[in-house]
Amino acid sequence: MLDKYRPGEKIKLYDSFTAKYELQQDIKESLLQNFKQNGLGTPDLIEGDFFETVPDKLASQYAFVHIDCGVGGNSILHQKIIIHLLNHVYPRLSKGAIMLFMDYHDHEKTLRGQPINIGVKAACDQFFKDKAEKVITLYGNHYSHGYILKT
Ligand SMILES: C[S@@+](CC[C@H](N)C(=O)[O-])C[C@H]1O[C@@H](n2cnc3c(N)ncnc32)[C@H](O)[C@@H]1O
Structure with a gap:
């Protein structure tokens, strides 16, 4: 594209x-x-490592961001990494930008997928609780995804 x-x-x-x-x-x-x-x-x-490259090597603006940083089962570390990325990337999203979260799984809303990386939703719940945007779930067959549209 x-x-x-x-x-x-x-x-x-x-x-x-x-x-x-x-x-x-x-x-x-x-x-x-x-x-x-x-x-x-x-x-x-x-x-x-994201803790070294972010925020120093970020661009000033993004129209699309895909976060996919599963670390093999350690959900607390995964949550911490995503919060770090959100803290620095979210302010750089342009209006109308899309940010996609691999493995975002909501027990009540996700169709079919599995909660294989629970740190993703935990991080999003924590970060977006006081933001205008809310995570929208996507159909991913046996996977789970979510995204936000920056306002
Ligand atoms: C599930 S893989 C996905 C890779 C890629 N997005 C893809 O679809 O092929 C997760 C990736 O996150 C990276 N990752 C996890 N924690 C990281 C960190 N703290 N700094 C940099 N990369 C990290 C790993 O190196 C790994 O390549």
């Missing part, structure tokens, strides 16, 4: 790139390869 409608602007990807997955030796290489194979421009990789 950026290549077509906003050529010159790059998608920014923040990650430590240190996670190990069974079938992938080098996730950064594999990620870049995926972009190349799909004929897309190279994304901006902002490599490092």
Whole structure:
């Protein structure tokens, strides 16, 4: 979408790139390869721990943000990371921006998905309790997602 409608602007990807997955030796290489194979421009990789890269390496404004930072079962740490990201990214969302939360699961509203990362909703409940925006659940089949629309 950026290549077509906003050529010159790059998608920014923040990650430590240190996670190990069974079938992938080098996730950064594999990620870049995926972009190349799909004929897309190279994304901006902002490599490092979020507590070091955020807020220093943030852009001034975002129209779309996807938060997907599951840390393998430690929901308290996951919640802490998301609160850190929200504290710094939310003020940089432009009006009408969308912020998407991977694994946001609401027992009462989510259809079919599973509460696999409960730190996501815990962080959102904490952060959005005094904000105008409320998280809206998305249908994700066996996954769960939520998003906000910045007012
Ligand atoms: C479930 S993976 C998702 C990765 C990517 N969004 C995707 O869809 O392939 C979660 C990612 O969060 C990253 N992560 C978790 N905690 C982090 C932290 N404190 N700083 C930087 N990256 C972190 C991990 O390195 C991992 O790649």
